[in-house]
Amino acid sequence: MLPEFYQFQHPTKMIYGEGLASDFSHELEGLNAKKYFVVSDHVINNLGLLKEVKEGMEQGGITVTGQFLDVPQDASIESVEAISKQATETGAEGLIAIGGGSVIDATKAANFTFSHGGDFIEDYSGAGTLTEHLKPFVVIPTTAGTGSECTIAAVVYDIENKTKLAFSDSYLLPVLAILDPLMTKSLPPGLTASTGMDALTHAVESYVGIDTSPHSEALAVGAIELIFKNLVRSTENGDDLEARGAMLIASNMAGTSFSHSMCGCVHGMAHPTGALFRVPHGVANTIFLPHGMEYNFEECKEKYAKLAYFMGEDVSGLSVDDAARKAIDAVRNLTKNLNKAGGLPIRLRDVGVPEERLAEIAEGAVEDGTCIYNIREVVAEEILVHVKNAY
Ligand SMILES: [Fe+2]
Numbered sequence: 001m002l003p004e005f006y007q008f009q010h011p012t013k014m015i016y017g018e019g020l021a022s023d024f025s026h027e028l029e030g031l032n033a034k035k036y037f038v039v040s041d042h043v044i045n046n047l048g049l050l051k052e053v054k055e056g057m058e059q060g061g062i063t064v065t066g067q068f069l070d071v072p073q074d075a076s077i078e079s080v081e082a083i084s085k086q087a088t089e090t091g092a093e094g095l096i097a098i099g100g101g102s103v104i105d106a107t108k109a110a111n112f113t114f115s116h117g118g119d120f121i122e123d124y125s126g127a128g129t130l131t132e133h134l135k136p137f138v139v140i141p142t143t144a145g146t147g148s149e150c151t152i153a154a155v156v157y158d159i160e161n162k163t164k165l166a167f168s169d170s171y172l173l174p175v176l177a178i179l180d181p182l183m184t185k186s187l188p189p190g191l192t193a194s195t196g197m198d199a200l201t202h203a204v205e206s207y208v209g210i211d212t213s214p215h216s217e218a219l220a221v222g223a224i225e226l227i228f229k230n231l232v233r234s235t236e237n238g239d240d241l242e243a244r245g246a247m248l249i250a251s252n253m254a255g256t257s258f259s260h261s262m263c264g265c266v267h268g269m270a271h272p273t274g275a276l277f278r279v280p281h282g283v284a285n286t287i288f289l290p291h292g293m294e295y296n297f298e299e300c301k302e303k304y305a306k307l308a309y310f311m312g313e314d315v316s317g318l319s320v321d322d323a324a325r326k327a328i329d330a331v332r333n334l335t336k337n338l339n340k341a342g343g344l345p346i347r348l349r350d351v352g353v354p355e356e357r358l359a360e361i362a363e364g365a366v367e368d369g370t371c372i373y374n375i376r377e378v379v380a381e382e383i384l385v386h387v388k389n390a391y
Contacts, residue, residue: 002214003212003213006211006213006215006260008213008215008216008260009170010150010173010256011170011173011175012149012150012173012174012175012176012177013027013175013176013177014150014176014177014179014252015027015176015177015178015179016179016180016245016248016249017179017180018180018181018182018241018245019180019182020178020179020180021049021052021053021056021098021140021178021180021182021183022052022053022055022056023056023060024056024057024060024138024176024178025056025057025059025060025061025062026060027176027178028060028062028094028136028138028176031094031136031175032093032136033093033094033135033136034061034062034063034093035062035063035064035065035090035091035092035093035094036057036062036063036064036065036092036093036094036095036096036136036138037064037065037066037067037068037083037086037087037090037092037094037095037096038050038053038054038064038066038067038068038096038098039067039068039069039071039083039095039096039097039098039099039103039106039107039110040067040068040069040071040097040098040099040103041069041070041071041099041100041103042069042070044098044099044103044142045069047186049098049142049183049186050067050069050098053096053098053140054067057096065087065090065091065092066086066087066090066092068082068083068086068087070082071083071099071102071103071106072102073102074102074155074157075102075103075105075106075109075154075155075156075157076106076156076157076158076159077121077122077156077157077158077159077165078159079106080106080109080110080121080156081110081113081119081121083095083106083107083110083114084110084111084112084113084114084121087110087114088114092114093135093136094135094136094137094138095107095110095111095114095135095136095137095138096137096138096139096140097137097138097139097140097174098139098140098142098183099141099142099143100141100142100143100145100146100195101143101145101146101148101281103142104139104141104146104148104149104154105148105154105155105156106154106156107137107139108137108148108154108167108172108174109121109124109154109156109165109167109172111134111135111137111172112124112130112134112167114134114135115133115134115135116130116134121156121165122165124167125165125166125167126166126167126168127168127169128168128169129167129169130169130171130172132171133171134171134172136175136176137172137173137174137175138174138175138176138177138178139174139176139177139178140177140178140180140183141177141179141183141184141248141251142183142184142187143184143187143191143195143251144184144187144192144195144196144199144234144244144247144248144250144251145194145195145196145197145198145199145247145251145282146195146198146199146251146255146281147199147202147251147252147254147255147256147258147259148255149174149177149179149252149255150173150174150177150252150255150256150259151173151255151256151258151259152168152169152170152172152173152259153166153167153168153172153259154166154167154168154172155167164275166369177252179245179248179249179252180248181241181242181244181245181248182241184234184244184247184248185238185239185241185244186238187238188238188342189235189236189238189341189342189343190342190343190344191282192231192234192235192238192247192342193231193235193282193286193338193341193342193343193344194280194281194282194283194285194286194342194344195251195282196227196231196234196235196247196250196251196282196338197231197282197283197285197286197289197334197335197338197344198281198282198285199223199227199247199250199251199254199255200223200224200227200231200254200285200289200331200334201263201266201267201270201285201286201289202223202254202255202257202258202263203219203220203221203223203224203227203250203253203254203257203258204220204224204266204289204293204307204331205258205262205263205264205265205266205267205292205370205373206219206220206254206257206258206260206261206262206263207220207221207224207257207261207303207307208264208296208299208300208303208304208375209261209262209263209264209373209374209375210373210374210375211260211261211262211373212261213260213261215260216257216258216260216261217257219253219254219256219257220253220254220257221306221307221310222250222253223250223251223253223254223257224250224254224307224310224311225310225311225312226246226247226249226250226253227247227250227254228310228311228312228330228334229246229312230242230243230246230247230250231243231247231334231338232334232337232338232341234246234247235338235341235342235344236341261373262370262372262373263370263373264292264296264370264371264373264374264375265292265295265296265365265370265371265374265376265378265383266285266288266289266291266292266293267285267368267370268292268364268365268366268368268370268371268374268378268383269284269288269291269292269361269362269364269365269383269386269387269390270284270285270288271284271364271365271368271370272360272361272363272364272365272367272368273287273288273348273353273361273364275364276357276360276361276364277351277352277353277357279351279352279353283344283345283351284351286335286338286344286345286346287345287346287347287348287351287390288386288387288390289331289335290328290331290332290335291386291387291389291390292386293327293328293331294328294386294389295376295378295382295383295386296374296375296376297324297328298376299375299376300324300375301320301321301324302320302324304323304324304325304327304328305318305320305323305324305326305327307327308323308324308326308327308330309323311326311327311330311331311334312330313326313327313329313330347390347391348387348390348391349391353391355391358384358387358388358391359380359384359387361387362380362381362383362384362387363380365378365380365383365387366378366379366380366383
């Protein structure tokens with residue numbers, strides 16, 4: 001059934017290819033910016049990846065005005081403000097983020113005050129606060145999962161007040177996203193697996209959510225097929241550049257899908273689990289994905305039956321219920337294989353969550369904004385059953 005109304009807008013240019021991260025300066029022509037401030041982290045710098053990118057930019061006639069490497073594990077207000085301030089002081093005309101979700105989100109949010117002035121990033125929080133374009137923003141992801149290079153959202157943590165600021169605006173999207181498998185080659189197996197599972201969760205949740213559309217669904221199933229073929233492969237062998245590349249593309253497709261159609265109760269459970277118990281986002285999604293799918297089973301079984309096919313299952317001759325079950329089983333098998341290949345935790349008990357505090361996760365899920373888009377109403381007592389199953 002078609003939605004009565006939907007829209008799809010994706011202004012970010014994506015380029016894919018081995019070695020592009022050190023050879024993309026020509027792509028910046030026409031953007032009216034020749035001087036860029038680079039944001040990354042110490043891990044990427046120590047791996048030598050930053051040097052290669054910066055040398056490539058300089059050779060292509062682009063000036064690197066300075067760099068900021070102190071983005072914490074979760075993008076913080078302090079880091080966002082420092083990026084904006086330093087980029088302005090160095091005379092930069094644009095920003096380049098080279099990193100995972102927090103580096104990209106911090107840079108994305110910094111572009112508000114970098115472009116439009118002001119001292120307080122809080123002034124821009126919320127949805128749709130902008131009416132005009134920001135300065136050029138380019139992203140080179142070094143993980144394959146968050147899809148932040150193609151989403152309209154950024155999350156920044158107010159560490160002092162233990163809250164988070166959410167930003168959502170189509171003007172936040174980068175002008176250019178560079179997907180270069182060489183940039184994810186050094187990602188360790190555990191992070192490869194957990195970030196890849198984040199991408200899978202984006203795809204599954206946007207496919208079955210209340211705001212889905214034919215455009216989002218096409219991207220979601222494309223991503224799911226690539227993930228099932230390549231995530232274990234890239235976790236087992238980080239040097240497998242074809243699998244690395246496929247995961248970057250899948251993450252981008254899943255990100256574009258959920259940027260338009262949002263997530264659901266799996267992210268709804270993962271967010272409080274991360275906030276309360278510091279469980280990394282991709283790990284929490286890995287643990288909850290099969291259980292969130294169970295929670296929505298009756299509402300989503302026709303769609304799960306279709307997904308089973310894209311997950312590589314033989315569903316010929318099966319009833320809808322049986323084919324749908326195959327999709328959940330396929331996700332469980334994938335997580336088990338990733339547990340073997342990359343040590344990915346698959347139960348809450350394995351990541352330090354105390355059993356007596358599971359109700360807080362269920363209560364947090366009900367409050368989480370993602371659950372507005374879940375196909376089944378999220379009720380604390382009902383989802384608690386599944387949180388317990390995940391223990
Ligand atoms: Fe996510």
